[in-house]
Structures are given as structure tokens and as C-alpha cells.
Amino acid sequence: MTAASLSAAVRSGERSALAVVDEHLAAIEAREDQIHAFNLVTAEAARSVAAAIDQRVEAGEDPGPLAGVPIALKDNLCTRGVATTCSSRILDGWRPPYDATVVQRLADAGAVMVGKTNLDEFAMGSSTENSAFGPTRNPHDTSRVPGGSSGGSAAAVAAGFSPLALGSDTGGSIRQPAALCGVVGVKPTYGLVSRYGLIAFASSLDQIGPFATTVDDAAMVLEVIGGHDPADSTSIPRAVPPVRRHLTDGVAGLRVGVVTELSGEGIAPDVARRVNEAAEVLAAAGAEVAEASVPAAVYGLSAYYLIAPAEASSNLARYDGVRYGLRVDAATTPEMNLATRTAGFGDEVKRRIMLGTYALSAGYYDAYYGKAQKVRTLIIRDFTAAYQRFDVLLSPTSPTTAFPLGDKTADPLTMYLNDVCTIPSNLSGDPAMSVPFGTGDDGLPVGVQVLAPSLGEIDMFRTAAVLEAAAVREEVTS
Amino acid sequence: MSDTVLPEGWEMVVGLEVHCELSTATKLFCGCPNQFGSEPNTNVCPVCLGLPGSLPVVNGSAVTYAMRLGRALHCEVRRSVFARKNYFYPDMPKDYQVSQYDLPTNVEGWLELPDGTRVGIERAHIEEDTGKSTHVGGGGRIHEAGYSLVDYNRAGVPLIEIVGKPDLRTAEQARQYVAELRAIILAIDVSDARMEEGSMRVDANVSVNRPGDPFGTRCEIKNLNSLRSLGRAIDYEALRQVDLLEAGERVIQQTRHWDEADGRTHTLRSKEEAEDYRYFAEPDLVPLEPSDDDVRAIDEALPPLPADRRRAVAEAAGVEPSAAAMTVERDLDPLALAAIEAGAAPDRVLTHIDNNLAVDGADRLDPRAFARLIAMETGGELTATQAKTVLADMVETGRGPEELASEHGFEAMDTGELASVVDGLIAEHPDEWASYCDGNQKVAGFFVGAVMKATKGQADGKVVTSLLRERAGS
Numbered sequence: 001m002t003a004a005s006l007s008a009a010v011r012s013g014e015r016s017a018l019a020v021v022d023e024h025l026a027a028i029e030a031r032e033d034q035i036h037a038f039n040l041v042t043a044e045a046a047r048s049v050a051a052a053i054d055q056r057v058e059a060g061e062d063p064g065p066l067a068g069v070p071i072a073l074k075d076n077l078c079t080r081g082v083a084t085t086c087s088s089r090i091l092d093g094w095r096p097p098y099d100a101t102v103v104q105r106l107a108d109a110g111a112v113m114v115g116k117t118n119l120d121e122f123a124m125g126s127s128t129e130n131s132a133f134g135p136t137r138n139p140h141d142t143s144r145v146p147g148g149s150s151g152g153s154a155a156a157v158a159a160g161f162s163p164l165a166l167g168s169d170t171g172g173s174i175r176q177p178a179a180l181c182g183v184v185g186v187k188p189t190y191g192l193v194s195r196y197g198l199i200a201f202a203s204s205l206d207q208i209g210p211f212a213t214t215v216d217d218a219a220m221v222l223e224v225i226g227g228h229d230p231a232d233s234t235s236i237p238r239a240v241p242p243v244r245r246h247l248t249d250g251v252a253g254l255r256v257g258v259v260t261e262l263s264g265e266g267i268a269p270d271v272a273r274r275v276n277e278a279a280e281v282l283a284a285a286g287a288e289v290a291e292a293s294v295p296a297a298v299y300g301l302s303a304y305y306l307i308a309p310a311e312a313s314s315n316l317a318r319y320d321g322v323r324y325g326l327r328v329d330a331a332t333t334p335e336m337n338l339a340t341r342t343a344g345f346g347d348e349v350k351r352r353i354m355l356g357t358y359a360l361s362a363g364y365y366d367a368y369y370g371k372a373q374k375v376r377t378l379i380i381r382d383f384t385a386a387y388q389r390f391d392v393l394l395s396p397t398s399p400t401t402a403f404p405l406g407d408k409t410a411d412p413l414t415m416y417l418n419d420v421c422t423i424p425s426n427l428s429g430d431p432a433m434s435v436p437f438g439t440g441d442d443g444l445p446v447g448v449q450v451l452a453p454s455l456g457e458i459d460m461f462r463t464a465a466v467l468e469a470a471a472v473r474e475e476v477t478s
Numbered sequence: 479m480s481d482t483v484l485p486e487g488w489e490m491v492v493g494l495e496v497h498c499e500l501s502t503a504t505k506l507f508c509g510c511p512n513q514f515g516s517e518p519n520t521n522v523c524p525v526c527l528g529l530p531g532s533l534p535v536v537n538g539s540a541v542t543y544a545m546r547l548g549r550a551l552h553c554e555v556r557r558s559v560f561a562r563k564n565y566f567y568p569d570m571p572k573d574y575q576v577s578q579y580d581l582p583t584n585v586e587g588w589l590e591l592p593d594g595t596r597v598g599i600e601r602a603h604i605e606e607d608t609g610k611s612t613h614v615g616g617g618g619r620i621h622e623a624g625y626s627l628v629d630y631n632r633a634g635v636p637l638i639e640i641v642g643k644p645d646l647r648t649a650e651q652a653r654q655y656v657a658e659l660r661a662i663i664l665a666i667d668v669s670d671a672r673m674e675e676g677s678m679r680v681d682a683n684v685s686v687n688r689p690g691d692p693f694g695t696r697c698e699i700k701n702l703n704s705l706r707s708l709g710r711a712i713d714y715e716a717l718r719q720v721d722l723l724e725a726g727e728r729v730i731q732q733t734r735h736w737d738e739a740d741g742r743t744h745t746l747r748s749k750e751e752a753e754d755y756r757y758f759a760e761p762d763l764v765p766l767e768p769s770d771d772d773v774r775a776i777d778e779a780l781p782p783l784p785a786d787r788r789r790a791v792a793e794a795a796g797v798e799p800s801a802a803a804m805t806v807e808r809d810l811d812p813l814a815l816a817a818i819e820a821g822a823a824p825d826r827v828l829t830h831i832d833n834n835l836a837v838d839g840a841d842r843l844d845p846r847a848f849a850r851l852i853a854m855e856t857g858g859e860l861t862a863t864q865a866k867t868v869l870a871d872m873v874e875t876g877r878g879p880e881e882l883a884s885e886h887g888f889e890a891m892d893t894g895e896l897a898s899v900v901d902g903l904i905a906e907h908p909d910e911w912a913s914y915c916d917g918n919q920k921v922a923g924f925f926v927g928a929v930m931k932a933t934k935g936q937a938d939g940k941v942v943t944s945l946l947r948e949r950a951g952s
Contacts, residue, residue: 078531098524199530204761233535233763314564317573318528333568360756
């Protein structure tokens with residue numbers, strides 16, 4: 001069932017929130033062993049929150065638009081009193097004394113947290129194999145990865161553990177696993193959703209967004225978690241666009257561009273074919289479809305793998321063993337810092353800290369970090385130019401369908417290529433989402449990416465809704 | 479400069495970096511109280527502790543304070559960007575300090591010393607303070623300590639760092655610079671600038687060179703916490719460098735620590751292995767973009783600054799600004815101006831303020847009454863000593879000088895009357911008188927003292943001295 005129908009049933013008193021939560025906890029119990037979507041299932045807390053919601057309904061109150069809807073939260077979102085690990089040993093034993101703004105807003109809307117989901121350590125990765133607590137598996141084929149870094153959240157929704165989940169997207173970490181798991185995943189405009197309480201990976205790129213089984217559910221979550229937050233200086237001082245109201249507007253007259261740079265080389269033919277079909281669907285629905293060019297997008301990956309590690313090297317400095325989390329004792333403070341970080345961080349995190357430290361260092365700043373920032377400016381310029389001609393853009397979300405576990409772990413550069421289509425919109429700060437659109441030759445889900453200019457969420461969701469409707473028909477007819 | 483301690487053929491160059499805590503109600507990036515002396519770790523929250531997921535939000539008052547200081551230092555206030563300065567330190571919660579780097583809030587200003595010298599200000603930028611470590615055991619030194627305690631109350635307190643240009647040439651100038659900066663800071667009310675509490679801290683960059691040569695290699699002396707230490711440390715360090723160079727050795731660029739107890743500077747760390755702070759723009763904060771209107775509003779709200787105030791008194795009194803320095807330092811320049819306006823002799827006004835009015839409540843003195851007192855003094859009704867006594871009573875009681883003088887029985891003595899007292903004493907002490915006439919000046923004091931005693935202090939010392947001279951025929 002969708003979140004929309006569940007909350008309607010709970011609010012009307014037709015179903016109890018407790019029953020809804022129990023049903024999902026049962027689903028988790030049945031299959032979590034095989035999937036490992038969660039680092040922690042908060043069953044008891046979920047039941048007591050659900051019971052409180054039922055009491056409010058009985059008392060004639062409205063517990064909010066997400067009343068009684070189970071939601072899974074990526075384990076890099078701070079939850080008061082509940083262990084938050086970033087799937088890293090370094091945060092061992094740490095319980096945040098506060099809730100992330102999005103967590104608070106979800107609670108206020110009546111959503112019920114059922115657990116904290118697995119991720120690539122500190123959100124660094126594209127397969128959720130970099131977790132200190134073991135990998136998550138794709139519910140459609142447990143020999144394959146769910147994508148990453150929000151693989152746990154994507155898998156939780158795809159497996160029916162919860163109709164909704166939150167992830168974070170720094171270079172595609174919501175959209176790519178959404179594509180690989182066959183669910184909807186949204187990266188909103190940078191600053192539309194508060195980052196307060198999201199444990200930072202790369203601050204200028206990170207954005208929180210929803211996973212859902214439908215475009216409508218994703219829109220509903222975005223409306224709950226979005227909007228200005230005075231606790232985040234980069235939060236845009238305005239309300240979230242009323243996306244849900246426009247979901248049935250259709251795409252007649254909408255100008256849609258298919259990004260050539262993100263649709264050719266390196267993209268699996270079955271994935272490319274689905275993107276073409278999606279373009280045809282939109283054209284048939286009245287959109288003006290044409291090829292679009294974003295030339296600098298091809299440099300996105302290179303720029304990203306300098307900027308993101310640079311920021312990460314700084315953001316992760318605080319895990320030094322002094323104040324919280326893991327501490328490995330040693331004779332002096334620097335030695336203690338070194339021993340703690342050596343033991344606490346996994347290989348990928350260490351790799352990026354070293355890359356970032358190097359990219360920012362005095363002799364190399366201009367050659368690496370400085371140049372990457374210039375590329376970022378070029379990408380923003382090229383997107384701005386493209387959006388002069390188009391309302392939304394279309395591309396694959398991921399170059400391939402879900403790949404087998406262990407397939408790419410030996411070669412980090414091959415792994416990084418997974419994010420080639422998603423990274424450019426993190427660099428530009430623009431919104432983008434992935435919508436399931438049929439399957440590949442292997443029968444696994446394919447996602448189509450819809451991109452829009454800053455705060456263009458309404459057009460993005462309208463487009464996604466049309467694709468979703470077509471995809472559903474196709475599955476029914478084929 | 480005459481007050482140099484350096485041997486002939488050497489000159490020193492000093493540039494100062496002053497850190498000053500801004501006295502805002504709350505910290506730079508969160509709502510925690512900015513308060514000195516609270517119980518350790520009570521003024522803290524997730525943001526100033528840098529807990530994972532927390533984000534900074536800049537305190538508007540801190541920015542206004544910083545801009546105010548910038549304008550008071552004649553700086554250009556412009557668009558600025560916060561940057562991260564990355565280094566590991568146990569009492570720094572995020573292991574980076576949020577500061578400003580290539581785009582500071584204030585650039586290119588100057589400050590005027592009382593003698594009129596202008597010292598350049600390179601920049602004055604905003605940054606956050608760190609916490610404070612206490613090393614327990616081992617005499618408080620980190621290396622021998624059993625364990626360390628960290629208090630994060632100070633972490634996130636807003637600081638302004640004022641980087642001066644290397645325009646100072648003596649330790650005395652450096653002291654004057656810091657004193658003047660402190661006076662400006664107090665005048666515009668952005669900090670309590672207490673060096674002993676660490677809310678104002680000074681680092682001094684010192685180098686020496688032969689006149690005409692380029693500047694020498696510099697050493698930085700960290701955390702000087704009094705004007706006395708500042709002066710002593712600079713002089714010591716400059717001499718140390720001259721000694722090294724004269725012995726044919728070289729100065730190594732270093733950070734040094736001043737030990738007040740042994741009067742020496744000691745090596746802290748060598749700059750040759752300097753840290754790379756890997757600065758980059760802080761992505762969690764947006765740039766500060768003050769409008770022209772913002773800057774104008776700050777300018778309009780600035781009070782008159784010490785240099786302007788000194789100049790005003792100096793002009794009114796017809797003296798050099800340095801001669802008016804004490805009136806401003808004691809905040810008594812309004813009194814000085816009003817008294818001069820009311821007709822008091824300027825030199826007496828300045829002398830009384832410099833010598834006799836370092837007391838509480840002096841600022842409440844009625845300037846017209848002060849002027850009348852000076853008129854009585856210059857008119858010969860009161861001696862300088864009597865005027866000082868009356869002045870003290872005026873401050874204490876708020877009553878007029880005429881009334882107080884008569885209560886004391888201070889009446890100007892008739893010179894004839896005084897002459898007979900003098901003659902009487904000469905007759906009583908023939909031996910002493912003979913000695914005086916032989917040129918023994920020490921005996922003069924004996925006679926003046928005796929006259930004072932006989933007249934209960936009403937005699938004017940100057941008149942007595944001239945009477946004695948007259949009678950000795952000298």
C-alpha cells in the first residue's frame with residue numbers, strides 16, 4: 001500500500017497505526033536477514049509512537065499528513081537518543097542529543113520511524129558494500145547490490161519494509177539506489193530541505209530526499225520535510241513548491257531535453273533504450289522533446305571526486321577520539337588521533353580523506369580543488385543555458401542495472417562511474433529524481449532520471465508522474 | 479626613535495596580531511551564552527561542540543561589532559567569506575576553525591598613535607575561539623600531565639583578529655599601539671578587552687635588520703597578555719636576534735613563547751615545518767554581503783574615537799595631541815573641553831587631570847566649578863597644593879571651590895605677612911641660614927617646610943622660595 005492510502009486509512013480511523021506498524025515490522029522480521037537494510041530496527045519505539053497516534057485519532061485530533069506511516073531513516077540522520085552510526089566504527093556508541101530537522105518534521109507529520117538504514121560508510125560509495133556492518137542486498141536479487149550510498153533505505157522501500165524512507169544524495173546516493181531497487185528517489189534543490197542533523201559528507205553537495213513507491217508519496221514527503229529552517233544557513237528562505245497539487249497537470253507543452261552527454265558512451269544499451277522510450281512517452285503526452293547538450297557535464301565526475309573528498313577531509317576531522325565515539329588510546333594526543341582514525345575508518349573513507357587532504361594542500365590547491373571549482377562553475381553555466389531552452393531534462397539514472405556484490409569493489413574508479421549521470425546536478429545544486437521505468441534485459445529495474453532547474457520541482461514531478469503512469473501500464477500489458 | 483634598546487647600527491620591525499573576544503550576548507554560530515567564568519562545559523550546545531550533523535548560523539551582532547571595529551580603524555568593509563582553517567587540536571571541537579581567509583570583512587585601515595604616527599591595519603577578520611585545556615598533574619605542562627580536561631565554554635566565542643602592518647619600530651610604539659587599539663575597542667563597546675582574562679591577546683612578529691637592508695627573518699611571540707610583557711618580550715627578542723646575527727649565526731623563523739618569570743622567549747615550534755591549514759570556503763555558511771546602507775548606519779552610530787577626542791582637546795588647549803592623551807584615557811576630555819570653554823587656563827586643566835583626577839567620580843565634576851577653582855589658583859587666591867586639596871573635596875562632595883577653600887581656611891597669605899614669618903624663622907635658625915647662604919640647597923627644604931608648618935600649609939611654596947633667595951641676596 002502507498003503512504004497516501006495508509007495515512008488516509010489511519011486518519012479516518014479505518015486502520016490503526018499500530019496495526020500498520022506491526023504489519024511492516026513483520027515484513028522486516030521475515031526478510032531482513034537476507035536483505036540487511038537496517039543497522040537498527042526500532043520496533044518498540046515505533047509501536048509506542050503508533051499507539052500514541054491511535055490515541056490522538058481516537059481523541060478526534062489529526063496526527064498529520066503522514067499519520068501512522070512507517071518510515072526508515074538513513075543512518076546518517078541524527079535521531080535523539082537513538083544510535084546514529086554512518087555505518088562506521090568511528091561513531092561507536094554515539095547517540096545524538098538531538099533530532100535532525102527532517103526527523104522532527106516527519107514526527108510532527110505523524111510518521112513513525114521503524115529503523116535506521118544501512119549505508120556506505122559516511123555515504124561514500126555506490127553499492128552499500130562499504131558499510132562497517134556488512135553490505136545490504138538488492139531485494140529483487142539478493143546476489144546483487146542495492147546501489148548506494150542510501151542502499152539500505154532503497155532496499156527497505158523495495159522490500160516492503162516501509163513505504164517511505166529518507167536518504168541523502170551527495171553524488172547520486174538517493175537516485176542511483178532508487179533506480180537499482182525500482183523505487184522513486186528524489187534529490188531536491190540544494191537548500192530546499194534542511195541539512196541540520198544530517199551528518200555531513202560533502203556539505204556543498206549533500207541533500208536529503210525521499211524514497212517512495214510512488215511519485216505522489218515522494219511528493220508528500222518532500223512537502224513535509226522541505227521549507228526554510230533557520231538552523232541551516234544554506235536553507236532557502238521560502239516554502240516548498242506545492243508539488244503534490246500539480247502531479248496531474250500532465251506534460252502538454254512542456255519542453256523536455258534528452259541530455260546527449262549522459263546518454264551515450266558507457267550507458268548499457270538496455271538502459272539507453274528505456275530512456276528513449278521514456279522520451280517517446282512524454283512526446284506522446286504532448287511534451288516537446290529534443291536533444292539537449294550540457295557539454296561540461298562530462299567533467300562532472302572529475303570535479304566531484306576532488307570537491308567531495310576535499311570537503312569530506314574537513315568534515316570528518318572531528319572524529320578524532322577526543323569527545324565521542326571510538327577512542328584507541330596511545331601515549332600522546334596525535335598518536336591517539338592516528339590510532340583512533342586508523343581503526344575507526346574503512347578503506348574508502350580513508351582513500352577520500354587522503355584525496356581531499358591532498359587536493360586542498362598548499363602546493364596543489366590551484367591545480368586540483370581550485371580547478372574543480374572552476375569546472376563546477378562551467379557546469380552551472382551549461383545547465384543554465386540548457387534550461388533556457390528546456391523545462392526539464394532526461395537521462396538514465398545509472399549506467400546499468402544492479403550489479404553483483406563484489407563486482408566493482410576491487411576497482412574504485414569503476415565504482416565511481418556509477419554516478420556519472422547523477423553527479424552533475426549535485427554540482428549545480430539543481431533538483432533531480434529517478435523514476436522506475438521498466439526493466440533491463442536481466443529483468444532488473446531501470447530508472448529514468450528527470451532533471452530540472454533550481455526550484456523546478458513542480459515540472460520535475462509532473463514529468464515523473466507521466467512516466468510513472470506509463471511504466472505501470474507497460475508492466476500490466478507486457 | 480629614542481626609546482630603542484638596540485645597539486647602534488640595528489633597527490627592529492614589529493607587526494602585531496591582536497585577538498579580541500567580541501562581547502556579544504551569544505556565541506558566533508549558536509545561541510549559547512558568551513560568558514566568562516561559568517562552570518566548565520555549561521555554555522555549550524551541539525553547534526558549538528561541533529557534534530556530527532550540527533550546522534553554524536552566524537550571529538548578526540558579531541558581524542555588526544566586527545564591522546564597527548573595522549570602520550573605527552578606517553578599514554574598507556566589504557563582502558566577506560568564511561573559510562575553514564583545518565588543523566587538529568584537542569580543544570577545537572570540529573578540528574577546523576571557522577575563520578576568514580582571502581576575503582576578510584575589514585581590510586586596509588589604520589590607527590593613529592597619540593604622537594600622531596599612523597600604523598597600518600592590514601585586515602580585521604572574524605573567527606571563532608577554541609575551547610580551553612587544563613593539563614592536570616606534571617606542573618600543568620601537557621607533556622608531563624596525567625590527563626587533560628577540556629572546557630568548551632569558550633569554543634565558538636566570536637573573535638576579531640586585527641592584523642597590523644609591520645609599521646612599528648620600538649617596543650614602546652607596540653605598547654602604544656595596543657593601548658590605543660584597546661581604547662578604540664572600549665570606546666565603541668565591542669569588547670571588554672581584558673588582557674588578563676584573555677579576552678584580548680597579542681602575538682608579536684619581531685625582526686631586526688641593518689638600516690637600509692630588507693626586513694630580517696621574523697619570529698612570532700605568542701599570547702602576550704599584558705602591556706608590560708609585550709614591551710619586555712619585544713625588547714628581549716630583538717636583542718636576542720641582534721646577538722645571534724652579530725655572532726655570525728642566523729635567525730630561524732619560529733613561533734616563540736614569552737616567559738614572564740625568567741624574562742626570556744623560548745621556542746614553541748619551528749615555522750620551517752609550518753602547518754598547511756588547507757583553507758577553503760566554509761560550505762555551511764553563505765557570504766556576508768553588507769550593503770552601503772549597512773556601512774553608513776555603522777558609521778553614523780560610531781562615537782568619537784580617541785584620536786579625534788585628543789585632537790579636539792589639543793586644539794582647544796593649544797597643545798600637541800600627545801599632551802591631551804591622558805584626558806582621553808581617563809575619559810575626562812569632556813570635562814577638559816568644558817572647563818577650557820568656561821575660561822580655565824588650559825595648562826592648569828591638563829595638569830590637574832593628569833596629576834590629580836585619577837579618581838572615581840572625576841567625570842561628574844562640574845566644569846564651571848572646576849574652571850572657577852583654576853581661576854582662584856591662577857589669581858593667587860590658592861596655592862597649587864591647596865587647589866589640589868580643594869579639587870579632591872569637590873569630586874567627593876560636589877560642592878563649590880569657594881565654599882570648600884574657606885572651610886579649609888585657605889586664604890591667600892599676604893606677602894608682607896609671609897615675609898615676616900620667613901624673617902622670624904631666619905632669626906630663629908642662624909646656623910641653618912648661614913648654611914643656606916653658603917649655597918647648601920638642602921636647607922632650602924628645611925625653611926620651606928618650616929614656613930608651611932607655621933602657616934598651616936597656606937603659604938605658596940614658590941613665593942617662599944623667592945623670599946628666601948631675596949634675603950640671601952642670591
